Amino acid sequence: MFFLFSKILEILIEPLVLVFILLLIAVFSRNEVRRKRFSVAALAVFFIFTNNFIADEAMRSLEYPATPDTELHGTYDFGIVLGGMMNYDTKLKREQFDRGADRLFQALKLYREGKIKKIFIVGGSGSILLPDKRESPIARNYLVAIGVPTSDILIEPKSRNTHENALFARRILDSVDPGGRYLLITSAYHMPRAYRCFLKAGIVADRYSTDRYSGPRKFIFDHLFIPDKLALDEWDIILHEWMGFIAYKISGYI
Numbered sequence: 131m132f133f134l135f136s137k138i139l140e141i142l143i144e145p146l147v148l149v150f151i152l153l154l155i156a157v158f159s160r161n162e163v164r165r166k167r168f169s170v171a172a173l174a175v176f177f178i179f180t181n182n183f184i185a186d187e188a189m190r191s192l193e194y195p196a197t198p199d200t201e202l203h204g205t206y207d208f209g210i211v212l213g214g215m216m217n218y219d220t221k222l223k224r225e226q227f228d229r230g231a232d233r234l235f236q237a238l239k240l241y242r243e244g245k246i247k248k249i250f251i252v253g254g255s256g257s258i259l260l261p262d263k264r265e266s267p268i269a270r271n272y273l274v275a276i277g278v279p280t281s282d283i284l285i286e287p288k289s290r291n292t293h294e295n296a297l298f299a300r301r302i303l304d305s306v307d308p309g310g311r312y313l314l315i316t317s318a319y320h321m322p323r324a325y326r327c328f329l330k331a332g333i334v335a336d337r338y339s340t341d342r343y344s345g346p347r348k349f350i351f352d353h354l355f356i357p358d359k360l361a362l363d364e365w366d367i368i369l370h371e372w373m374g375f376i377a378y379k380i381s382g383y384i
Contacts, residue, residue: 144369211233234269319340
């Protein structure tokens with residue numbers, strides 16, 4: 131039930147959905163004052179959610195800072211890579227990567243450099259309609275295809291969200307490497323919630339953030355004032371994480 135509710139909530143809090151709802155209220159309102167207020171509100175919400183500067187500042191407050199490789203402590207038994215980075219194109223019969231695939235590529239680099247001994251990919255399907263389209267086996271097949279030994283790859287293919295990522299990963303780690311040294315690898319915006327979930331599940335790990343969105347502050351005209359679709363994309367992520375954090379806190383997952 132929690133999984134289904136979270137997916138529905140994701141749709142309802144999307145910025146464009148909020149703008150659309152405000153415009154609908156304005157169009158069908160018989161009160162002229164109310165119509166103007168909701169029209170202005172729709173315009174204001176649209177400006178906020180398409181403003182790159184505001185989006186970057188919100189994202190900056192959310193993201194966990196990147197960890198320089200020089201600050202990693204020794205060698206880790208497992209680099210725990212969270213899903214949400216790729217899928218499989220059945221027509222072309224090949225992997226298709228999303229921006230989050232930086233998680234996998236950074237883990238691969240750390241593995242090649244000997245900073246992590248093995249790669250543990252955690253995540254099944256986060257889709258309601260495609261529950262059998264599981265991500266970690268796809269990632270494992272990709273790693274094997276580029277030369278990573280199967281013995282150095284561990285997967286968890288059943289979890290559907292970050293809470294389950296942590297719980298199911300704990301069960302596997304307890305059976306194969308209890309008390310090992312772990313490096314949690316996920317996107318910078320996702321790290322605060324993911325890290326707390328893993329701590330709650332009893333997994334103590336160092337953090338390694340990837341694919342950061344916010345960079346140096348820019349005070350240039352287009353960044354400050356010109357609406358941009360990319361800001362909408364950032365806000366989808368920001369609102370998802372904020373709502374996820376609140377829901378997980380209420381549910382006792384973090």
